[in-house]
Amino acid sequence: MSKATRDIAVVVPTYNERDNLEPLAREVLASPLRPRLIVVDDHSPDGTGRLAEELARRNSHLRVIHRPLKLGLGTAYIAGFRRALDEGAQRIVTMDADFSHHPRYLTALVESSDRWGLVIGSRYVPGGGALNCGLGRRVLSRSANLFARTMLGLRVQDCTAGFRCYRREVLESIDLDHIFSDGYSFLIEMLYNCQQLDWPIGEIPILFEDRRQGKSKISRAEIGKALMTVLRLSLHRFRG
Numbered sequence: 001m002s003k004a005t006r007d008i009a010v011v012v013p014t015y016n017e018r019d020n021l022e023p024l025a026r027e028v029l030a031s032p033l034r035p036r037l038i039v040v041d042d043h044s045p046d047g048t049g050r051l052a053e054e055l056a057r058r059n060s061h062l063r064v065i066h067r068p069l070k071l072g073l074g075t076a077y078i079a080g081f082r083r084a085l086d087e088g089a090q091r092i093v094t095m096d097a098d099f100s101h102h103p104r105y106l107t108a109l110v111e112s113s114d115r116w117g118l119v120i121g122s123r124y125v126p127g128g129g130a131l132n133c134g135l136g137r138r139v140l141s142r143s144a145n146l147f148a149r150t151m152l153g154l155r156v157q158d159c160t161a162g163f164r165c166y167r168r169e170v171l172e173s174i175d176l177d178h179i180f181s182d183g184y185s186f187l188i189e190m191l192y193n194c195q196q197l198d199w200p201i202g203e204i205p206i207l208f209e210d211r212r213q214g215k216s217k218i219s220r221a222e223i224g225k226a227l228m229t230v231l232r233l234s235l236h237r238f239r240g
């Protein structure tokens with residue numbers, strides 16, 4: 001990796017992740033990439049935001065964005081992107097706080113971004129997989145991917161993965177003010193935009209593990225919204 005690309009930000013949205021945050025922050029900040037970590041917390045009732053502040057006092061590479069209420073995963077990513085871009089990051093990684101996306105993949109993800117504008121840590125390419133995940137979750141993920149790929153002509157295998165590395169210029173080329181997904185379907189919308197803009201997109205295999213602590217925040221409402229997002233984007237696609 002060249003010197004110019006060494007400025008790396010890792011954006012981690014959090015909602016009730018108190019038991020995961022400290023070990024996750026420790027591992028991310030210990031990465032040889034020397035990234036800065038941007039935690040975006042939505043006033044988690046379990047005190048994740050307070051813990052993040054405490055950790056930030058001890059480590060100058062950690063920043064915390066506090067939002068007053070649960071405003072959704074998509075807008076949390078955008079808040080993190082803006083901060084990362086303002087601070088001059090050249091590579092912007094997104095990952096969950098819950099160890100489903102293990103920090104051991106950070107180096108491979110960021111190094112691959114020399115070739116690809118967007119790199120996805122993927123469950124569905126050879127060498128990748130999902131460990132300890134229940135049948136319901138696997139079926140949901142597979143069907144969401146099949147639906148999004150078919151309706152939108154997406155070429156990657158894992159369209160719903162939140163473990164990603166964007167090159168700075170990719171985020172700069174997308175009008176973040178006009179992204180309409182505020183929740184999980186943000187991931188599909190961003191991918192669709194990147195593909196429409198002809199950015200090279202690649203996948204590297206990861207073993208996705210079920211979260212270590214706490215509960216998933218995905219809900220029926222989010223699944224419904226994702227369905228609507230795909231329909232809306234497919235309308236855009238077919239209208240040209």
Ligand SMILES: Nc1nc2c(ncn2[C@@H]2O[C@H](COP(=O)(O)OP(=O)(O)O)[C@@H](O)[C@H]2O)c(=O)[nH]1
Pocket residue numbers: 012013014015016017040041042070071072073076095096097098100162211215216217218
């Ligand atoms: N700031 C913020 N973070 C969120 C929100 N919803 C989910 N997250 C975080 O986004 C990441 C993905 O959510 P998660 O519950 O793990 O979803 P799953 O992996 O699909 O089960 C986790 O780090 C969550 O804490 C939200 O509304 N606001």
Ligand SMILES: [Mg+2]
Pocket residue numbers: 096097098100211
């Ligand atoms: Mg998760």
